[in-house]
Amino acid sequence: MRSIDHSFAARAHRRAPWPMAFVAATAIWVVHAPPTEAEDLLTRQQAIELALDVIVPANLDHSVTAFLTPNLLMPGEVIGPYGQPERLRSITSPTWFCWVDDNPQAFFEHGTRYVFINAATSNVQVIAESWWPKLNGSSIFMSDEEWTDPSIVIYSCIHTRNPGGAP
DSSP states (O other), X not given: OOOOOTHHHHHHHXXXXXXXXXXXXXXXXXXXXXXXXGGGSOOHHHHHHHHHHHHSOTTOOSOOXXXXXXXXXXXXXXXXXXXXXXXXXXOOSOEEEEEEESSTTSOSSOOEEEEEEETTTOOEEEEXXXXXXXXXXXXXXXXXXXXXXXXXXXXXXXXXXXXXXXX
């Protein structure tokens, strides 16, 4: 059987102030750690500004209405067009989602755009679709409340005479 020299442990125990100082310094470092990744993500307002470049190009010649999710879509959430389960997309990083209805006064099926804004990289991806979006199996942006909610509707020109004009 092997014997254990407890004298080192006894000496280390007598010098306890340095481990406690180390623990205290570590605790302070954790409290004053650099900003978290969440603080580096695009804000909703920054996402709106990026989305407007897609929503309202200089050559817009028709009425559009655009919506932005009130919160980031998070990894694992699933979004896709109504009635097309084969086109579902799984979110892999924090993402702002904008839906542009390119014919807001028409019945479906018609052209729409899905705008995915990566909140970490600011990359914007636009996908042409023909139906309204469903998030995690539920339709979004299709209720009367959502169509009239100024915190969700980020652009609309269906009430103006000039397509592409200010709402």
